[in-house]
Every structure is written in structure tokens, then in C-alpha cells.
Amino acid sequence: MQGDTAVAERGYGKCGCAFKVAVLSAVFAGWTTAVTSAEDINLYAAGSLKAALTDVAKAFEQKSGGQQSVKTTFGPSGLLRGRIEKGEPAHVFASANMAHPKKLAEAGKISGSVKMFARNQLCALVKPGLAVTSETLLDTMLDEKVRVGTSTPKADPSGDYAFALFAKAEPLKAGAQAKLESKALKLTGGPDSAKPPEGRHLYAWVMSEDRADLFLTYCTNAVLAKKDTPSLVIVDIPNALAVGADYGLAVMASAPAEADALANFILGPDAQAILAEYGFGKGDDVRPAGK
Incomplete structure (x- = not known):
């Protein structure tokens, strides 16, 4: 930088002041652009994506x-959306549903359209010793002695999906929806939810702390929780109650061009292979290999 400035001064002497100012302005403008292009890409993403997108970010780098x-920031999608609405400098937002990024789109905060980049499913994470199968899951959840844990609706899509499951229970057993909604323990995903110790998986910790007998969470979370605490049991949700989770990806309108490159990478085959390793399915807007 000093060398560039010195050349400008030597070449035009004292009589080229106006031109020299223009040259200096161009030099500093170029320096500013270089700094901006080198800034971190801020990826805000759902907590259920933490393990997978940490690896995706490394692969992109x-x-x-x-x-x-x-630079990654993980948390409940609804809370992240609120932080973005308040002005936090997210560049790419990977949500555990389509609704939160679409809400940002309605407010004019994103560039382009919301892309569905991944899918997930709900599973039941069950404490050791509780006898439950896919066939008996609904009756077990309705048992007054069984504590059913969920995440926090609206703040975390996982909670919304759990309550959607409760709604699907109503045609199977009259009164089931109201009973499940009233007994559900909203243990995670809220602004004041308890946090696990460093290094512990959230849902494994919740179960090991005996805060619930059965917890409805994403199957990808359940797999990671079982790796943390092998005694936990994963029970598949029966088809009649199954709820799918569609994950949405958006680039903020104020984001640098590099953010588009990251979003395209997430939609591409390399990132999708990583997501698949963690149990995520492909979304509708994933790019085929070679495109």
C-alpha cells in the first residue's frame, strides 16, 4: 500500500494534486474492496445441522x-430468524423448516428464492427400560405416567413438527391431540431452555438428566444422541403419525457474492454427500452432479 502511494506522488509531483487525490482514492477503494471480499461468510443454521454443516463448511473452505x-452460528431456527430480523449480519440461513426463511423473504431480506436443500424425519428417543415399539408408541405417549419431551414450538421447528404429530394422532384416538399437547414438556429450543455441559449432545444430556421418558426429535438428532449415550433407544414413528421436515436455505439480500457460492455448494453433490452421512435426505432444489 505504501509503495502504491509513493509511486503516485513521485510520478505527478506537487502540481498534480487533484489527480493524486483521485489516485489515492482509487488505491484505498481497492484496499477496502479486498478487505470486504476476505470477510467471513456468516452461516446461521438450525441446531440439528450443527454436525453436518460444520463438516460442509470445512469442505467448502x-x-x-x-x-x-x-463462520457458523447454530441454534433454533425461529430464534435465529428473530436475530436476523433484528439486524444480525447473517449471510446464509439454513433453517429446519421452509417457513422461517420464507418469512424473511416476505420482509425483503433475502436474495432470490428459498431453496429446499434437505429433509429429515421425527423419531422417538426413549430412555432405557421403557418398553415401546412403533406400534405401541401412541399408547405409550398417552400413558399418564410417561413424560413426553419436545422442543419449543415456534422457536424451534422440531417442536412444531412434534405438535403436528400430535394433530395426526387425533383421528386415531379421540382426544389424543389435546392430551398430548397439554402434557408435552417443552425442554429444548426456547430462549430460556437449559443448555448441556460443553461436549455433551443436547438430547442425550436431557435424557440422561431424566427430564423425560420419551423425547420426540429429529432422527438425525436421535442418532447423534445414541452415539453419546448408547443405552438410549431410537423408535421409528409409525406411518400414520409420521411427520416430515423440509429444510430451507436462503441467502440474505445484503450478503457478499461469496455467500452465493456457499449456498450453491450446500445444494451441490459434495455437501449433499456429507448431509447424507448424517442421515439427511435430499431436498427438492438440490443440484444434480455435474451442474
């Missing part, structure tokens, strides 16, 4: 040859 850096 490696593929860029170290030219790009991704």
Missing part, C-alpha cells in the same frame, strides 16, 4: 483453496 472462511 478446502475447496476454495483457503480463499474463503465460514
Whole structure:
């Protein structure tokens, strides 16, 4: 930078003041652009994506040859949306539903359209010793002695999906929806929800702390929880109660161009292979290999 400035001064002397100012302005403008292009890409993503998108971010950085850096922030999608609405500098938002990024789109805060990049399903995470199968799951949840845990609706889509499951129970057993909604313990995903110790998986910790007998969460979360605490049992949701989770991806309108590159990478085959390793299905807007 000093060398560029010195050349400008030597070449035009004292009589080229106006031109020299223009040259200096161009030099500093170029410096500012360089700094901006080197800034971190801020990826805000659902907590259920933490393990997978941490690996995806590393793969993206490696593929860029170290030219790009991704800063990740994970949490309940609804709370992240609220933080973005209040002005936090997210560049890419990966939500556990389509509704939260679409809400940002309605407010004019995103560039382009919301893309469905992944899918998930709900599973039941069950404490050791509780006898339950897919066939007996509904009766078990309705048992007054069984504590059913969920995440917090509206703040965390996982809670919304759990309550959607409760609604699907109503045609199977009259009164089931109201009973399940009233007994559900909203243990995670809220602004004041308890946090696990460093290094513990959230849902494994909740279950090991005996806060619930059965917890409805994403199947991907359940798999990671069982890795943390092998004694936990994963029970598949029966088809009659099954609820799918569609994950939405959006690039903020104020984001640098590099954010589009990250979003495209997430939609591409390399990132999708990583997501698949963690149990996520492909969304409708995933790019085929070679495109």
C-alpha cells in the first residue's frame, strides 16, 4: 500500500494534486474492496445441522483453496430468524423448516428464492427400560405416567413438527391431540431452555438428566444422541403419525457474492454427500452432479 502511494506522488509531483487525490482514492477503494471480499461468510443454521454443516463448511473452505472462511452460528431456527430480523449480519440461513426463511423473504431480506436443500424425519428417543415399539408408541405417549419431551414450538421447528404429530394422532384416538399437547414438556429450543455441559449432545444430556421418558426429535438428532449415550433407544414413528421436515436455505439480500457460492455448494453433490452421512435426505432444489 505504501509503495502504491509513493509511486503516485513521485510520478505527478506537487502540481498534480487533484489527480493524486483521485489516485489515492482509487488505491484505498481497492484496499477496502479486498478487505470486504476476505470477510467471513456468516452461516446461521438450525441446531440439528450443527454436525453436518460444520463438516460442509470445512469442505467448502478446502475447496476454495483457503480463499474463503465460514463462520457458523447454530441454534433454533425461529430464534435465529428473530436475530436476523433484528439486524444480525447473517449471510446464509439454513433453517429446519421452509417457513422461517420464507418469512424473511416476505420482509425483503433475502436474495432470490428459498431453496429446499434437505429433509429429515421425527423419531422417538426413549430412555432405557421403557418398553415401546412403533406400534405401541401412541399408547405409550398417552400413558399418564410417561413424560413426553419436545422442543419449543415456534422457536424451534422440531417442536412444531412434534405438535403436528400430535394433530395426526387425533383421528386415531379421540382426544389424543389435546392430551398430548397439554402434557408435552417443552425442554429444548426456547430462549430460556437449559443448555448441556460443553461436549455433551443436547438430547442425550436431557435424557440422561431424566427430564423425560420419551423425547420426540429429529432422527438425525436421535442418532447423534445414541452415539453419546448408547443405552438410549431410537423408535421409528409409525406411518400414520409420521411427520416430515423440509429444510430451507436462503441467502440474505445484503450478503457478499461469496455467500452465493456457499449456498450453491450446500445444494451441490459434495455437501449433499456429507448431509447424507448424517442421515439427511435430499431436498427438492438440490443440484444434480455435474451442474
